Amino acid sequence: MNSTGENSTGKSPDIWQEQFISSHIFLYVKKGILRFFDGDKTFTFKSGEYFIARKNRLARYIKERRTNEFDYVAFIYEEDFIKSFQDKYKIQEKDFYAADTFVRIKETKAIPYFIRSLEFYYNSLGNPNDAFRNVKYEELLIILLQNQPEFAGLFFDFGFPQKIDLEKFMNGNYRFNVSIERFAFLTGRSLSAFKRDFENTFKTSPGKWLVQKRLEEAHFLIEEKNQKASDIYLNLGFENLSHFSYAYKKRFGHSPSEVIDNKKKTSR
DNA sequence: CAGAGGTATTTCCAATGCGT
């Protein structure tokens, strides 16, 4: 989710495909349902609800099965903006402990009001300029901090991710299709340190381990749960179906579709 | 299914840290 910092409404696709959240994002659901997966839990937000997606986290948007109709307002808070905001208003950093990637905001009337004011201005002013956008970004941040002062600890945390337990992190996040470099960053290591530590704990290289791990799960889903390759390959972090089939065949001796064909034959 | 372009892995080296 590394867009330019526009607050956007509608369906700009970039937010929904990127799995690494590089800046804090405020999201307000105007219509429909938004569902996310953070590697462990699923988060659901309905129309009228609002929350923050935290930076330096991995998450994936889950498409709704039936209708894909939704509308939202997003405010993407770049680090530079937050720094100058903090400078300007001299706000103290507080401790913020919640660990989740998605943080629900305590209910307040101020936010729906704020959203409505946006609609009014955007509809009557047309394309708003930078000054206007800046003011609105500040306004929302002020509302959020007034509503929950502890958010200061969330927004004004400019540090890098801490060095964390590799095994735990990788087992929770291997389904995300992000580069090794990103994994290294998220576990608080340089690329070199990451690979060294990885070799020590898993006894293989990161790339090989990831493919192996994903294929094992694919194998389970296909053989045991009768799922289709085309339904699962994206969720497991594979980028394209042809490579998935190729890798699958290389590992298990037969392609995913052959498994399904065989099942059909035997069940008949 | 091949070939081009891109990414991961390996290896090596320089910089830094740390105890003696």
Next chain:
DNA sequence: ACGCATTGGAAATACCTCTG
């Protein structure tokens, strides 16, 4: 100041992924 260990980064190579 010295040797040794650890770290991050660059370059070369191997491997993977995408496109037609």
